[in-house]
Structure formats: C-alpha cells, structure tokens
Amino acid sequence: MKPVTYTSRIAVALGLGLAVSLPAAADVTFDPRGRLHLDAAAHNTDNVEDEFQDGFLVRRARLGGSGSLGSGWDYQLEFDFGGDGDSFSYNDLKISRALGAGTLQIGQFKVPQGMETLTSSNRMTFIERASSQAFTDSRRIGVGYDQSGDNYHFALMGYSHAIGDDPDGDAPLGAAGRATFNPITGNQTLHLGASLSHERLDSDTREGAVRFRDRPESRPTEGTRLIDTGGIDAKSTTKGGLELGFLSGPFHMSAEYLRADINGDGDQRDLTFDGWHVQAGYVLTGETRGYRPTGFRTISPASSAGAWEIAARYSSVDLNDRDVRGGEQKNVTLALNYYVNDNLRFMANYIMVDVDDSAQVESLTDGASDEDSPNIFLARMQYNF
Numbered sequence: 001m002k003p004v005t006y007t008s009r010i011a012v013a014l015g016l017g018l019a020v021s022l023p024a025a026a027d028v029t030f031d032p033r034g035r036l037h038l039d040a041a042a043h044n045t046d047n048v049e050d051e052f053q054d055g056f057l058v059r060r061a062r063l064g065g066s067g068s069l070g071s072g073w074d075y076q077l078e079f080d081f082g083g084d085g086d087s088f089s090y091n092d093l094k095i096s097r098a099l100g101a102g103t104l105q106i107g108q109f110k111v112p113q114g115m116e117t118l119t120s121s122n123r124m125t126f127i128e129r130a131s132s133q134a135f136t137d138s139r140r141i142g143v144g145y146d147q148s149g150d151n152y153h154f155a156l157m158g159y160s161h162a163i164g165d166d167p168d169g170d171a172p173l174g175a176a177g178r179a180t181f182n183p184i185t186g187n188q189t190l191h192l193g194a195s196l197s198h199e200r201l202d203s204d205t206r207e208g209a210v211r212f213r214d215r216p217e218s219r220p221t222e223g224t225r226l227i228d229t230g231g232i233d234a235k236s237t238t239k240g241g242l243e244l245g246f247l248s249g250p251f252h253m254s255a256e257y258l259r260a261d262i263n264g265d266g267d268q269r270d271l272t273f274d275g276w277h278v279q280a281g282y283v284l285t286g287e288t289r290g291y292r293p294t295g296f297r298t299i300s301p302a303s304s305a306g307a308w309e310i311a312a313r314y315s316s317v318d319l320n321d322r323d324v325r326g327g328e329q330k331n332v333t334l335a336l337n338y339y340v341n342d343n344l345r346f347m348a349n350y351i352m353v354d355v356d357d358s359a360q361v362e363s364l365t366d367g368a369s370d371e372d373s374p375n376i377f378l379a380r381m382q383y384n385f
Contacts, residue, residue, distance in 0.1 A: 027070030033078065034063045035122055035384035041220035044375040048226065048364045052374060057220040058082040059380070060121060062091065073097045076109075090163040091139060102147030108163050109144065111137040112155035112178035113195040115243045115256050115295050116277075122384045123290075123298040125252075125281050126217075126335050127349045130315040131227070132275030134214040135239055135260045137197070138162070140174070153293035154179040167202070172209075174199030180243065180293050189291050191245030191254070198238045201265075210234045210262060212273060212319055213360075216353040217331055218376045226353070226372055228360040229319050229326035233268040237261065247291055250283035254296065271324060275317030281335075284308040301339050311335040320357055325370075327358025344383050351376040 037059040043052040064078030078091040094107030110118055114136035116129045142159030155178050160171045176197035184190040201209040208231015215225050238261045245254040255278040262271040283289065283299055285307045290297030301307040313333045319326025332352045339345050355361055355372045362370040 027068060029067035030065050031067050032063075032065045033385065035382070036061055037082065037121065038381045039127065039220050040379045041218055042377045043221070046373045047369040048224070048361060048372045048374065051222060051224040051364055052376075053220075053222050055220055059219055064091070069095065093163065099145065100147075102145055105144045105146070105157075108139050108141045110139050111142075111159055111174075111176050111197065112144070112146070112157055113137065113176050113197050113239060113241055114258065115193060115241075115245070115254065118178075119295055122382065123296065125279060125309070125311045125337070126313055126333055127347050127378050127380050128215075128217045128219065130256070130275075130277035130279070130313060131214045131217055131317045131329055131331065132256060132258050132277050132315055134212050134227075134317060134319075135258045135273070135275065136241075137174070137176075137199075148293050151182045151185060151293060152180065170202040172199055172201050178241075180295070182291075182293055187248070189245075189247040191243065191247075191291070191293075191295070193241075193243030193245075193295075195241040195243075196239070198236065200236045201234050208232060209265070210237055212260065212326060214317065214329070216329065216355075216374065216376060217315070217333065217349075217351055218378050220378070221376075224364075226355045226361055226364075227317065227319050227327035227329045227358055229273070229324050230359075232262060232271065232324065233265040234262045235265045236263045238263075245291075245296060247289060249288055250286050251280070252282075252289045252296065253278070253280040255279070269322050271321045273317075273319050273321060273326070275315070277313060277315035279311060279313035281309055281311035284310065298342075299337075299339050300342055304341075306341065307339040309335075309337040309339070311337070325357060325359040327360055327370075328356045329358075330354045343385055345380075347380040347382065349376075349378040351378060 039057045039059045042054045045052050061082035062080045066076040075095045076092045079088050081088045092109050094109045096105045114133050117133045117136040140159035142157050144157035146155035158175050178195035180193035182191050210232050213225045213228035241258045243256050257276040259274040264270050287299050287307050289299050316330045318328045334350045336348045353374050358370050361372045
C-alpha cells in the first residue's frame with residue numbers, strides 16, 4: 001500500500017463530505033457503502049520460521065459511495081484504510097453511463113481478467129483469492145465498456161497504471177477483454193469464460209518492469225511471500241485465462257487457468273508462467289449461491305438462523321522458467337463459512353502450503369533450503385453495507 005500525503009487525505013475527506021452534501025442538488029444521489037474485514041492467523045511453520053507471525057490484521061476497512069451525477073451519469077468511489085500500514089489506497093474511482101445496450105466506464109476500476117479477481121471480496125468462498133490470481137492486474141486507470149444479457153457478458157478495457165503508481169519513463173499501456181457464456185440455466189447453471197490482455201512496458205527507463213509474486217493465500221504473515229520472480233526486464237506481457245463454473249442447488253464449483261507470457265527486453269529471454277485452481281463448495285442449509293453472467297455472487301441465508309457452507313480448494317502456480325526461480329506453490333485449503341445475514345459473515349480456512357524450488361525461500365532461510373511447507377489457520381469476521 002503506497003503512502004500518500006496529508007494533502008491527499010484532506011482532499012479525499014473533503015471529497016467524501018462533498019459527496020454527502022450532493023443529494024441536495026437536483027438529480028444527484030449518494031448511497032454510502034463500506035466493508036470491514038478483520039483477520040486472525042496462526043502458523044505452523046516449516047523451514048521459514050521467523051517470517052511468519054501469529055496475529056491480527058485489519059485486512060480491509062473501506063468507505064465510499066455511489067450514485068447519480070445527473071444527465072445520465074453515475075459514479076462510484078471507494079477508499080481502503082486497512083492493511084498493514086498507516087496510509088490508505090484507492091479502489092474504484094469511476095464515472096459511468098449507459099451506452100447502447102451496455103455501460104461505458106471511465107476512471108479506475110478492475111481490469112476484466114480473472115474470475116476470482118473480478119469477484120468482490122465480500123462474495124468470495126475463501127478468505128483470500130487463489131495464488132493463480134497473481135497474474136491479474138486488479139484495478140487500473142482506463143476506459144472500458146461492458147454489456148450483459150440473460151446468458152452472456154463481455155467487457156473491454158484500455159488501461160494504464162494504477163492511481164498511486166509513479167512509473168519511470170512512459171506509462172504502461174494495455175488492453176484487455178473478457179467474455180462469458182452460460183449455455184445452461186435454470187435449476188443448474190454452467191459458466192464458461194475466457195479473457196486476454198496485452199500490456200506494453202517501458203523497461204528502458206523502468207528496470208524490472210514486471211514482477212509476479214504472492215503470499216501463501218494469507219495476509220497476516222508480516223507480508224511474507226514464498227514465491228517471487230523478482231523484477232524482470234520486459235517489453236510486454238500477454239496474459240490469457242480460461243474459466244469454468246457450475247451450480248446445482250446447494251453445490252457450486254469453479255476452476256480457472258491463467259498464463260502469462262513475457263516478452264523479454266535486452267538480455268532477458270522470453271518467459272512463461274502459469275497457474276490454476278479448482279474449488280467446490282456445498283451449502284449445508286440448502287441455499288444456492290447467487291450467479292450472474294459476470295460471475296458468482298454470495299449466499300443469502302433463507303432463515304434468521306443463517307447459512308452454513310463447507311468448501312475445499314486446490315491451487316497451483318509455477319513461477320519458474322529458464323533462469324528465473326520464482327518458485328512453485330501448491331496449496332490445499334479447507335473452509336467453513338457461517339452467513340449470519342446478508343451483511344455479516346464469519347469464515348475459517350485451514351491452508352496447507354507446499355513450496356518448491358524457490359529462490360525466495362532460499363533467501364529467507366539463508367541458503368538452507370528452497371522448499372517450505374507451512375500450515376496456516378486463518379479466520380475472518382466480515383461486515384459490509
């Protein structure tokens with residue numbers, strides 16, 4: 001999370017205050033929104049010991065709002081005050097309007113790639129996204145267009161860097177597209193999807209223009225990552241993804257494959273990394289997980305007693321190719337979720353991590369080993385409005 005100046009903080013505070021006062025203007029509305037995710041973790045360490053600390057983390061503490069600006073334009077703004085620092089980060093900051101059968105968006109929002117990345121953190125089955133999502137770009141500044149029907153969705157976006165990033169030299173420029181189709185609907189739903197992105201980089205003035213890394217699907221770990229490619233000089237990256245999802249009553253499953261091809265610059269040879277995951281869940285109290293052509297949604301309890309869900313996930317990511325030893329990470333995660341109501345949820349994950357051939361682990365253990373297999377218990381209290 002990148003620190004920002006007090007001037008920026010004051011500007012944001014004034015902006016939020018202005019947004020609250022805007023409803024007095026004609027055709028302008030403001031609907032407040034927010035989320036609080038509190039995490040706790042306990043670790044059974046292996047070769048890497050001192051880097052993992054048991055404890056708590058305010059994973060997300062977001063405040064913002066959305067509404068109408070009048071004349072057909074809408075807006076959404078959200079800031080995150082959580083994490084392990086004393087600063088905040090920018091999330092969605094965008095305006096939008098209907099255009100034809102779809103929606104035009106301008107500002108900072110999510111790049112349309114990665115089913116898990118595009119799923120809201122309020123609606124995920126597991127506490128953290130699968131490590132295969134390390135290849136996705138999350139939010140960037142850009143212009144996008146998307147359209148949805150009863151059984152399809154597509155999104156296109158041209159983008160640059162994220163707010164808060166200060167690239168040396170020319171800013172990166174990228175384009176991404178995603179399409180989904182659900183040929184079976186009704187009592188059962190089948191989801192098929194594919195995405196593709198290409199980004200041009202400027203490694204002449206920005207050494208190590210691209211980097212892939214991830215934590216062991218847990219954040220309260222003192223920021224420790226066991227897999228990390230380090231900076232790679234690259235002219236461009238091309239990323240592709242395939243998605244599969246299935247719903248049948250209280251049962252749901254999904255799988256995703258992501259691949260990144262790096263066009264090396266200078267002495268750096270071309271590289272390829274990839275990752276995938278498969279997960280399944282079952283709602284013990286009988287509810288069905290929500291779905292739209294954009295992807296999966298959350299579970300809404302059918303009674304005041306709430307809803308219970310069990311789930312399991314296997315994820316694999318390979319950051320090794322040629323002279324890069326970013327490491328291979330394979331995780332098995334078991335989950336238990338209790339949905340109190342539509343706004344409050346309690347989650348518990350047990351993550352069994354297996355990392356091999358990792359230069360990062362070798363560095364953390366002072367050369368003693370390039371393998372690590374910690375087990376992590378992770379819990380969360382989640383509230384949103």
